[in-house]
Amino acid sequence: MDRWSIVPNRVALAARLLCIGILLASGLAASAQQGGVLAIRAKKIVPISGPEVANGVVIVRDGKIAALGANVPIPEGAKVLETAVVMPGLVEAHGARGMDASNENVPLVPFVNTADGIDPVSVSFEDALRDGVTTIHVIPGNATVIGGTGIIVKPVGVTVESMLVKKQSGMKLSLFPSGGRNRMTQVEELRRAFEDFDVYTTQLAERRADQKKKGEPEEEFDLRQLAMRDLVEGRITAYLYCPTDADVTRALDLLQTRKLKAVLVLGANCYKTAPLIARRGLPVILDPQMVVWETDPDTGKETRHVIPTYFQKAGVKFAFQVQSGNFGQSSYWYQAATAVSYGIPRETALRALTLTPAEILGISDRIGSLDVGKDANLLLLSGDPLDTRTWVDTVVIEGKVVYERKNDTRLKKLLTGKEAPDAP
């Protein structure tokens, strides 16, 4: 198996440099073709990081946002796109797009990385573009103990390398008992994984000291422990999956002792612990199901709980998740719009699709809002972002038009039931 993302050997390095070279060359060619500058004239700019601007222009140069505002002149020779609304591309904070199996079948696999499992031509990336998702965190699933690390990609490109935004972005830790374990064993295995790592590093230090004394070459750090070291030393973030409130408290205990950088990935039944999570200042990724019913075991009375309102009230930063299968719930627009119907402020809902997940992923310096200097990941919409009848007309990633609804043959087929006439 090719482990280009983990083993920094010379062959892999050379291959990667070659790839980057080709990409750079093709990128330069493309931007040269486009004349370099793109101007988007919009009836409304939704920058997320600031107030909305009526009748404004966004200027894109070299894949970055060069200027934006109401009185921005359009440079000579720029390619001009007109639209009703322009806003930043959506950011998926947690998902498994492109993975056919997102869980390894042994419980402790911190050393695997989703880069080695993604199918770049998966239809889910095409769906992402159609939905306006321009940045995607692909992370292992919840059915292990330590499931491995994820990578951040954009939904364009036929190789993982060309899709890459940030490699090794987060480590999945799960409190969900799976593989025949019960909750006690699950938590115990999680604790032990860290203890074993401590033992390894202590013993390695002893061995190295010994080797140094003897003048022998020092033992190398075990490749399988590298990702664990990154996690423990805070270079990567822990994504702790907690299916219930009880698991949240255990996750918080673990974080208390281990001082990891962490994000909680919550199940639908986590809402009572919102104030506890708020006290720790942790961000959360909500379950795709945002409304749960609780049955009083004595009276049979049904109480409806709208999950995002608990975190909104507690002041916890949250991002949405989607799931395929349920009509609507597979789309971030649906999640944000229905959250607004439950009383979440519009600004919070839109932020939860863009800047908040970018902050959670630690890439908000590049992605998540329309600000000068940030990557030009833009959506050109036919109307207001939360209007049900709005379509994503055009998607721009790093300054390049990567999706146009008018050329979306699959969408045409989905809407008419007929193959497009020019389809093979």
Added chain:
Amino acid sequence: MRSAQDGGNEETQHPNCVLSWGRFLCLLLGLLSLIVFAPKVEAQKLVIRHARILPIRGEIIPDGTIVIESGKIRALGANVQVPSGATVLDVVGATVMPGLVDANAHFGLRDTNEQASEVTPQIRILAQIAPRSPDFTHALAYGVTTACLTPEAANIVGGQCAVVKTSGHTLDQMLLREAAGVRAALGYDTVGGNGGFFRTGGNNLTSIYLRRPNSRMAAVWELRKALDEATKYPALISVRSGKLPLRISAHVENDIRAALTITDEFKIPRLVLDGSVEAYKVADLLAERKVSVVLGPFYDPQIGGPESSEPMLNTPGLLAQKGVVVAFGSNDNDPGPLLHWAALAVKYGLSPEDALRAITLNAAEICGVADRVGSLEVGKDADLLILNGDPLELTTQLEKVLVNGQVVYRAE
């Protein structure tokens, strides 16, 4: 996760046979209060003013008044006199529309496939309904005030459907129509689990018995035979005479065509197709024969399964455009978000008028209860929704649900 929740719900169902002292007292108090307050309740009038009224049948009233008396709509319009002694509810900026009608639901039902035989037209879903099931509470929170409860589709002829309101503590209070159609089914649902342990390799077993049929062709034959022997089953006599609609669950094109062939053979006057995701392929044919279609639940384009078919997102729009009467149904214990489905259907091409009709009046007509529910008209039941905006926008909140003039759900 869902199964765990379902399990939880089942555990909490009430053992109706146990009449504790507490309950007895409650009952007594309830009876007393009935005697004391009953005349007052009878005379109670509720007026909803300054609402944008979507009556479904008739013009939209931008600023209107609805007068409700004894659970019925007594008057509605732009210039309606407020009767004296009425409770007045001013809802400036809100939209009022009829309560939703789910045309194909399994709320309050468990085990809705009878295993005794493939052809059971005589059984009635009524006997299966648990009035206190949480499903009904959940349905109200989605704005569903009326539901046509149907048997599921594992039997070729599964039994008789009934229409209930989703609010009430007893079946008597809830019941709108005892017999609203006969459920039949074709396709994978009817044959998938049959054939005993060895044929299915232990998978997807519906029954441990060696049931028939095992193939689509035999499913069609069984339906033909049942209709031919209608004299054996009173319910099927009603279907052949047109007194009850035949509701055939048929998802894919060949099953839809088979349903049409059979109804032609027996000259069945009223056919309703359920869950026909491929209805768009035969839209002209369905329009020509005046077949109604109940769509739902709606899935993503990626969904697979034994009858895997890439859904056509504008199926409701195309059917409506051809003149087919379209309604929506959740086809599940869990109520589907009918308003959201309607909103998305509009995005994909259905007209807003047809979308609202699909979840109200069309469904009421298909289920034979349009004289009572499905639109806001004088004399009809006061089942209505109060929303803080356009019902076809996902950002709109459902604020209140009224059934028979009483508030039965309120957003927190």
